[in-house]
Amino acid sequence: MGRSASGWCDEKSSLVKKGPWTPEEDEKLVEYIKRYGHGSWRALPKLAGLNRCGKSCRLRWTNYLRPNIKRGNFSQEEEQTIINLHALVGNKWSAIANNLPGRTDNEIKNFWNTHLKKKLLQMGIDPVTQRPITANNSDNNIHHLYYLMINHILSSLAPQLLASSSFSGTCGSLANNNLIMNMNPWGINNNADLMRLHYFDAKIQVLRNILVQQFLSSTNTPNVEATFNYLLPSYSSSSVHDHIDHEYSRVNINHNNYSPHLQGFSNGGAPIGFVPQNPTHASAQPSNLNSNISSLLKALHELDHSQPPRAPPVLVPSSGSGKSDKLLGYDDHAPFFSSTTGSNKICTNNNNNRDRSSSSYATPTDDHDQLPLLVSSAAPSPESSAANPTVDNSISNTTYSTTFEAWGNPPDPMDHDDEATNHSYWKDIIME
DNA sequence: AAGAGCTACAACCGCGAGCCA
């Protein structure tokens, strides 16, 4: 009796001061903690000569007075980190704060509520559900399904990128979502890097093309660019496009001619069977939507689970400084395709042998099959794809609210358990 | 100039987990 279990002052403590702290009180608190440490917060106010309850002292210290508190405006980088972490973990302010040195959970929470929420709303994104906002419910459902598709694509991208040889992967940089620029940099040091770059670029291109086809033809259009920018902000910036172009040019290749097997992927946009949706058009039917989803998933699956491509041309470092490396020709035994993992997959999201710290996550096969065409003559018809209940259910029954959830629950029914990509794995990394 | 409304942020509150006797 007489004490609050929560640490706050009880009804008998009406003499205990509440409200804003005075500079004198601050000084007393800082002086005491500097000298003795905080010890028991409950006992502290009496010992420090403060007419406050312990909990008030603790909050004042942790949120305002303790050393290394960073005050002032949030930087662009911090803002992006908060947005992306919030997409991953939701209102776990302390977890978010752990990734922002000098910022307190309280400060981040306030910043979210007063600034970022509004910003996301202006971008056409619901800050709670992280879904694109539309005025029309049925349209919203369609757009949400496409949103899930985006998540699926991103879910297959993230682990590859983490596996990159030059990716200095920290949870912080993952949270920043600067999946390219944080690769320290993602310079092409070997053919595997080049392959990854091309693969990543191709997937992004198809994602963008599908989004554009889908959304820009709609009369009730969520902000496709805002959505894209939000999901992959670093890629959206022109500097990243420049970066990729630079990497291609640095090794003297025209990426459009580099791999004919990726032509359809990087140039064509949608997989076969994909029907651009337009609410004013008869094509905007649920069956078409399901077909599209199936077609896309099928294409992505084929790509992800394909045999690795013929080894790319050998990258030979230039002898002199300041000169570009050259691609001299194909060498199927190029060392960059390490065979230590025993996997025949390249860049797959389902590689149980994947080692995030290793660059050798792709291995050659003897016959060096080509990458399959995304737009393949063997691709399923919309009908046959839509008729695949497993694929359809995996999407339509899934209710991811965040990219993070999609990572943990890949809708691809042919993806099996993958500890490295399950829900708790990522959550642990972020909330570590 | 003054008051109403809005915004940003500090502080408060209650709940629950973990620890320990």
Add this chain to the structure above:
DNA sequence: CTGGCTCGCGGTTGTAGCTCT
């Protein structure tokens, strides 16, 4: 095992300062 205590967390409230009318 249980109950008391402490602490951390997330939601909510209070208020100072700013803007608008």
